């Protein structure tokens with residue numbers, strides 16, 4: 319039987335469309351933003367040039383505001399996906415990239431700088447001149463993406479990123495329930511879902527109630543011509559997302575670390591340092607010492623979003639937890655509310671705490687374990703010096719994935735694979751976990 323590394327590489331090759339990679343073969347046939355960043359990390363273990371191409375292709379669809387769209391529609395008509403470009407109609411915005419590029423009008427967590435740094439770390443000496451030049455060319459675009467997040471998505475200069483839509487990362491997470499429930503009338507135009515027939519059981523996907531609201535929110539964004547000022551003035555879904563904000567902090571640090579390689583200007587370095595400080599301070603203000611978690615909030619109503627999910631570990635994801643926060647977060651991580659729950663098959667972080675009433679073990683972001691989230695946490699724990707816990711997480715993650723098909727997410731109690739098989743970002747993080755080895759703990 320092929321090694322795990324070969325099988326993971328085969329998933330990326332199987333989903334490779336030449337210059338970009340499908341997020342998965344059937345359910346997600348286009349180029350997704352944060353998937354692409356993880357995928358580039360996977361490619362970096364196989365071919366650093368191909369890894370750079372992945373990011374370059376994504377940034378080719380960057381908006382003039384600096385926003386990197388959550389999805390670039392790249393697959394042809396043989397690969398239907400709903401909602402497609404017609405639903406988004408981003409031509410209403412002067413900031414959207416010109417045809418033939420077609421994108422959505424929202425964004426996803428900025429994992430890209432982490433990918434760029436990983437690519438550079440994995441570049442063999444013989445390839446460094448070429449890759450350095452390509453990093454130098456891409457770097458200003460990544461800075462401009464970060465500038466968009468630090469300004470357009472944070473007009474209050476709070477250090478926290480405002481999200482406009484559940485599709486900006488963790489779709490049906492119970493974090494969004496209250497905000498969505500407040501939308502009493504959500505009657506989007508007629509539509510037919512395609513996603514539910516791509517998984518063995520539709521209950522592994524968001525509900526129709528969710529989809530009505532997801533699609534109605536897109537219609538609203540389109541009405542505001544995807545203009546951040548208009549959106550801020552009128553939109554019903556404005557949430558300060560501590561997870562997104564934490565990834566932004568980690569990404570600013572990664573970009574700052576690459577400043578010399580990229581020959582960054584003094585002005586860009588100063589901006590990065592400023593966003594980093596502001597992001598850290600913003601997250602620190604959202605840390606609730608009593609629960610040991612960071613708390614999202616609804617910008618419209620000011621309401622605190624206290625539901626227990628993986629996002630509460632924002633100080634870990636940001637990799638900036640100070641002594642007190644770090645100890646509290648590590649205790650919480652292995653408490654019965656999260657990885658220490660005795661029913662868990664593996665000691666991995668579920669997307670929603672099993673102690674939450676909203677927890678659903680098979681339903682997408684409402685309970686299952688997502689390998690990419692555990693990869694982010696593993697990297698954070700490694701950087702924060704918790705290497706023993708990080709190594710357990712790596713081994714448990716690889717054991718969970720086992721001889722399977724690199725699924726999108728996993729049932730936390732049984733370890734059953736769920737969602738799409740051959741999910742590119744899952745295979746990509748496996749390649750990074752193995753880091754050139756064939757099996758967990760084995761030699762290269």
Ligand code: 2M8
Pocket residue numbers: 341346350351352353388426485486487488489513
């Ligand atoms: C999921 O989201 C898409 C919409 O963007 C979907 O459900 O159709 C999410 O898990 C998202 O975070 C991810 O980037 C995307 C592709 O893997 O799938």
